Amino acid sequence: MSEELHVRTLQAGDFDKGFLSVLGHLTTVGDVTREMFEEQVRRRDAVGGYHTVVIEDGGRIIATASMVVELKFIHGCSKVGHIEDVVVDPGYRGKRLGLKLIEALIxxxxxxxxxxxxxxxxEGNVSFYEKAGLVRKEVQMVRYLDR
Amino acid sequence: MSEELHVRTLQAGDFDKGFLSVLGHLTTVGDVTREMFEEQVRRRDAVGGYHTVVIEDGGRIIATASMVVELKFIHGCSKVGHIEDVVVDPGYRGKRLGLKLIEALIxxxxxxxxxxxxxxxxEGNVSFYEKAGLVRKEVQMVRYLDR
Structure with a gap:
């Protein structure tokens, strides 16, 4: 591992640097081709409000986190950042890289x-996010949709 | 209250129908002028992926809920709907209007x-959302940002 690893924004070329592989440590990625990936990068850029940060070591993406900024009517037509899909390659955990990503998104x-x-x-990740200054608030609920 | 109240999409003209007043039963709305409101409606329409539904009775908005659709890389570059800002005027609660809004967003x-x-x-609203088929999943965490 290099001495210091920097946080940067996701680029379309990161398909070849294992961006999807690191996401695979979080959840199911599925069959995402280069074309699908590049199209999604373009679409998110066109929409705006998306921030995906990555950390690279030796030419390979080893951590990532995303945020989508929501435009609200409340609080004087303010905005809320939704942080999503935070993951660090298992071989790089315990090095505060996740914290670096969260701080960049904040x-x-x-x-x-x-x-x-x-x-x-x-529940097991609450103490990690507390280190980034977040506090426990409400209950998340989900409904999976059959296609 | 009319016999049946229908769900429809938010329109720019809803500023005059008390849309912001009903949001005021949820949280701080602040000083949102007509211009700010209409600009936010336009901006959200331009971005795409925003759904705000309302229920009107006698020319007044009495319930609303919103959703922002996030473009993901995971699950085959799929999407997730984030439901936000669900509120029913206190005088209209217990009539399953909130459920109608959630079903429209789903x-x-x-x-x-x-x-x-x-x-x-x-915590107190978990059983309400269970009626709409959602189940308890994770812990929500928050960090408020000083301006």
């Missing part, structure tokens, strides 16, 4: 004018 | 190709 949320950032996590 | 999420919808709620 800085982006501030720059975008968000009044808060929120995220949902497993 | 239908929109399906139409948009979302593989799931998620939301965060207070």
């Amino acid at each position: 800085a982006a949320a501030r720059a975008d004018g968000c009044y808060k950032v929120i995220l949902d996590c497993a | 239908a929109a999420a399906r139409a948009d190709g979302c593989y799931k919808v998620i939301l965060d709620c207070a």
Whole structure:
């Protein structure tokens, strides 16, 4: 592992650097081709409000986190940053890389004018996010939709 | 109260129908002028992926709920619907109007190709969302940002 690893924004070329492989440590990625990946990067850029940050080591993406900024009517037509899909390669855990990613997203949320950032996590990850200044708030609920 | 109240999409003209007043039963709305409201409606329409539904009675908005559709890389570059800002005027509660709004948003999420919808709620509202087929999943965490 290099001395210091930096956080940068996801680029279309990251398909070849294992971006999807690191996401595979979080959940099912499925068959995402280069074309699908590049199209989704383009679509998210066109929409705006998406921030995906990555950390690379030796030419390979080893951590990532995303945020989508929601435009609200409440709080004076303010914004909220939804942090999503935070994952660090198992071989790189315990090095505060996840924290670096969250801090980068919080800085982006501030720059975008968000009044808060929120995220949902497993009970076991609460203490990790507390280190990034987040506090426990409500209950996340889900409904999976049959296609 | 009219015999049957229908769910429809938010329109720019709803500023005059008390849309912001009903949101005021949920949280702080702040000083949102007509211009700010109409600009936010336009901006959300331009971005796409926003769904705000309302129920009107006697020319006044008495319930609303919103959803923002997030473009993901995971699950085959799928989508997730984030349900937000669900509120029914206190005088109209217990009439299953909230449920009607959630069902409309779930239908929109399906139409948009979302593989799931998620939301965060207070402990006391868990049983309400269970009626709409959602189940308890994770812990919501928040960090408020100083401006």
